[in-house]
Amino acid sequence: MNTSVKQPSSRFRRLGVAVVLAAGALGLSSAVQAAAGKIPRLANGKPDFSGIWQTTSAADYDLEPHANRKDAPPFAGAVEGGTIPYLPKALEQKKKNFAARATDDPALKGYTLGVPRGIYYPEPFQIFQRKQDLTQVFQFGHSVRTIYTNETDHPKDPYDWWLGDSRGHWEGDTLVVDARFFNDKTWFDRAGNFHSDQLHVVERWTYLDPNTIEYKATVEDPQVFSRPWNVGVILYRHREKDFQLIEDYRFTLDYDEHYPPKPPAQ
Amino acid sequence: MSTKSKLVLGLALAGFLGATVPANAHHAFSAEFDAEQPIELKGTVTKLELVNPHSWLYLDVAQPDGSVANWGFEFGAPFSLKEKGVTKATLPVGSQVSIQGYRAKNGKNFGYAVTTVLADGRAVKTGGAQDAPGSQAAAQ
Numbered sequence: 001m002n003t004s005v006k007q008p009s010s011r012f013r014r015l016g017v018a019v020v021l022a023a024g025a026l027g028l029s030s031a032v033q034a035a036a037g038k039i040p041r042l043a044n045g046k047p048d049f050s051g052i053w054q055t056t057s058a059a060d061y062d063l064e065p066h067a068n069r070k071d072a073p074p075f076a077g078a079v080e081g082g083t084i085p086y087l088p089k090a091l092e093q094k095k096k097n098f099a100a101r102a103t104d105d106p107a108l109k110g111y112t113l114g115v116p117r118g119i120y121y122p123e124p125f126q127i128f129q130r131k132q133d134l135t136q137v138f139q140f141g142h143s144v145r146t147i148y149t150n151e152t153d154h155p156k157d158p159y160d161w162w163l164g165d166s167r168g169h170w171e172g173d174t175l176v177v178d179a180r181f182f183n184d185k186t187w188f189d190r191a192g193n194f195h196s197d198q199l200h201v202v203e204r205w206t207y208l209d210p211n212t213i214e215y216k217a218t219v220e221d222p223q224v225f226s227r228p229w230n231v232g233v234i235l236y237r238h239r240e241k242d243f244q245l246i247e248d249y250r251f252t253l254d255y256d257e258h259y260p261p262k263p264p265a266q
Numbered sequence: 267m268s269t270k271s272k273l274v275l276g277l278a279l280a281g282f283l284g285a286t287v288p289a290n291a292h293h294a295f296s297a298e299f300d301a302e303q304p305i306e307l308k309g310t311v312t313k314l315e316l317v318n319p320h321s322w323l324y325l326d327v328a329q330p331d332g333s334v335a336n337w338g339f340e341f342g343a344p345f346s347l348k349e350k351g352v353t354k355a356t357l358p359v360g361s362q363v364s365i366q367g368y369r370a371k372n373g374k375n376f377g378y379a380v381t382t383v384l385a386d387g388r389a390v391k392t393g394g395a396q397d398a399p400g401s402q403a404a405a406q
Contacts, residue, residue: 157353
């Protein structure tokens with residue numbers, strides 16, 4: 001090998017080291033890895049989903065295929081097979097929810113969005129990840145969700161959590177999350193698709209490329225559905241300079257005058 | 267105590283620390299409940315929702331005319347209930363309880379539980395709104 005070949009390669013390597021050092025100092029190492037075409041990884045080698053993500057799909061309007069509606073853009077649907085397999089009685093409730101969606105959607109009351117709705121709600125959410133857990137912060141309802149990846153099980157005396165209790169494990173480079181112990185106060189979308197407190201969600205998080213996550217969830221609820229069903233969306237990384245989450249108070253502004261609560265009139 | 271149960275307790279504590287500050291300030295007693303309408307009801311538990319910022323306990327209550335009415339009571343925060351030894355296992359669906367509290371201002375079958383006597387005779391105090399009658403914030 002002659003020096004004319006060696007020189008460019010070692011210069012390139014030095015440049016690479018300098019870029020990584022600079023990027024590390026600025027906290028941009030994942031962006032550099034992304035530019036290099038490799039998915040970002042934690043020190044333990046597991047994929048690192050840290051970043052701000054958002055779907056471009058219209059799933060939150062209605063998970064099922066829909067068009068020609070005044071209150072929703074047309075959408076081919078995010079449910080595998082098209083429709084959600086409701087039990088007959090639950091389908092009646094879904095129709096009632098749909099008819100009353102302009103007032104009854106829990107999101108319009110500022111309620112925490114739940115799982116999986118928070119993931120495909122058409123606003124950004126942020127992931128912070130460590131070896132032992134993955135934290136999701138939504139810009140809605142002050143919601144923070146923790147997915148434990150420390151090989152612990154669900155608690156034995158659970159509550160009825162808004163975001164359930166989430167325990168994850170790795171299958172190769174896919175994060176598989178088992179979420180259960182929910183309350184029945186959230187909807188899946190603004191079309192009135194709903195669940196009971198028996199909801200059980202199994203999510204699969206996989207990088208398609210350094211800036212794209214494939215998100216899939218299997219939804220099960222024997223009180224509401226005749227069988228488990230699958231929903232999926234693609235999530236894109238926000239790469240705008242200085243992009244950040246801002247809490248969304250749209251739906252509670254009208255109540256501001258009542259808070260903090262005033263003492264009772266004497 | 268196993269490492270796992272320590273962890274669960276730690277997580278629960280973290281949840282408590284994160285949840286109770288907004289829970290106390292969540293809403294005023296007077297916004298929803300009427301201090302002039304004390305009520306006392308006996309019934310059969312139909313549902314216990316252990317939800318933050320405060321749980322809800324639902325009862326079927328026999329009416330004088332023989333019918334049954336379902337009542338919902340604002341109950342303690344899940345962690346404060348756990349501290350008092352109240353979980354889904356100790357307050358199961360179908361158990362008998364009696365509740366002293368205050369009725370909702372909207373006149374519907376809702377109320378604010380102050381003292382709940384469980385099937386085993388234990389009395390559990392709940393209700394932490396600062397403006398609730400006879401309440402101290404610490405009583406939650």
